[in-house]
Amino acid sequence: MNSREQYENGVLSIxxxxxxxxxxxxxxxxxxETLLSIQxxxxxxxxxxxxxxxKGAFPTKEERPNLALQLGxxxxxxxxxxxxxxxxxxxxxxxxxxxxxxxxxxxxGYYTGDLLDRLKKEKDENKQMFIGSxxxxxxxxxxxxxxxxxxxxxxxxxxxxxxxxxxxxxxETKDYINExxxxxxxxxxxxxxxxxxxxxxxxxxxxxxxxxxxxxxxxLSDEDFEKIRYNKTSKPAYKFKGHPxxxxxxxxxAISEFQADEIELxxxxxx
Numbered sequence: 137m138n139s140r141e142q143y144e145n146g147v148l149s150i151x152x153x154x155x156x157x158x159x160x161x162x163x164x165x166x167x168x169e170t171l172l173s174i175q176x177x178x179x180x181x182x183x184x185x186x187x188x189x190x191k192g193a194f195p196t197k198e199e200r201p202n203l204a205l206q207l208g209x210x211x212x213x214x215x216x217x218x219x220x221x222x223x224x225x226x227x228x229x230x231x232x233x234x235x236x237x238x239x240x241x242x243x244x245g246y247y248t249g250d251l252l253d254r255l256k257k258e259k260d261e262n263k264q265m266f267i268g269s270x271x272x273x274x275x276x277x278x279x280x281x282x283x284x285x286x287x288x289x290x291x292x293x294x295x296x297x298x299x300x301x302x303x304x305x306x307x308e309t310k311d312y313i314n315e316x317x318x319x320x321x322x323x324x325x326x327x328x329x330x331x332x333x334x335x336x337x338x339x340x341x342x343x344x345x346x347x348x349x350x351x352x353x354x355x356l357s358d359e360d361f362e363k364i365r366y367n368k369t370s371k372p373a374y375k376f377k378g379h380p381x382x383x384x385x386x387x388x389x390a391i392s393e394f395q396a397d398e399i400e401l402x403x404x405x406x407x
């Protein structure tokens with residue numbers, strides 16, 4: 137396979153742009169950090185597709201070679217790099233192609249600026265969790281913009297899929313993505329229940345303790361909060377219908393915050 141074929145068959149490509157890069161290459165540090173973030177995103181995509189994306193999870197020793205990427209070709213004129221699977225096995229190549237489709241569909245929202253809307257519409261809980269979980273990796277990539285290397289922009293593409301640009305990060309997108317760390321997105325519809333143990337009147341939030349001892353902060357409408365507030369039962373139990381609230385970077389389905397659309401008082405013998 138010649139160098140041109142290596143680039144065009146790359147499962148992913150990374151291109152660094154900037155005026156200063158016409159006289160020197162991107163620094164080892166910025167390149168290394170970007171490559172590590174891309175590899176971690178690929179790992180998370182695999183785990184998400186397998187339904188195994190939880191905090192601290194990692195592909196097994198046997199799985200990692202099938203997911204490992206290597207540098208294929210560097211185009212000095214634009215500081216562009218092609219990434220190829222380490223293994224040449226056709227089955228690995230095909231599996232990586234499918235995985236990269238998953239990766240690119242998750243990254244693109246960070247570029248287009250409509251990530252919260254995309255997450256709201258996403259019905260696949262595994263995909264939704266993947267998109268939210270890669271925020272730290274995307275932040276690490278965009279933090280390479282405006283560094284000592286003279287990088288003014290970073291473009292991620294997928295030559296194998298025919299996409300020259302999947303995402304293009306600039307100082308403007310850098311601000312948008314960094315601001316997301318203070319946002320939360322809603323997970324799929326669920327029902328949870330627990331016993332009220334704390335009230336926060338100023339914010340219309342209650343604390344509940346679920347079976348097993350875990351606690352959840354439940355966000356309520358004014359009307360539902362008042363119903364619970366003036367319930368004369370000591371530590372009443374309720375069923376809450378609505379959506380989990382997740383912060384970006386979270387890698388667990390454990391619910392710590394919940395937005396309730398409906399509430400239902402539970403009788404003592406139902407809990």
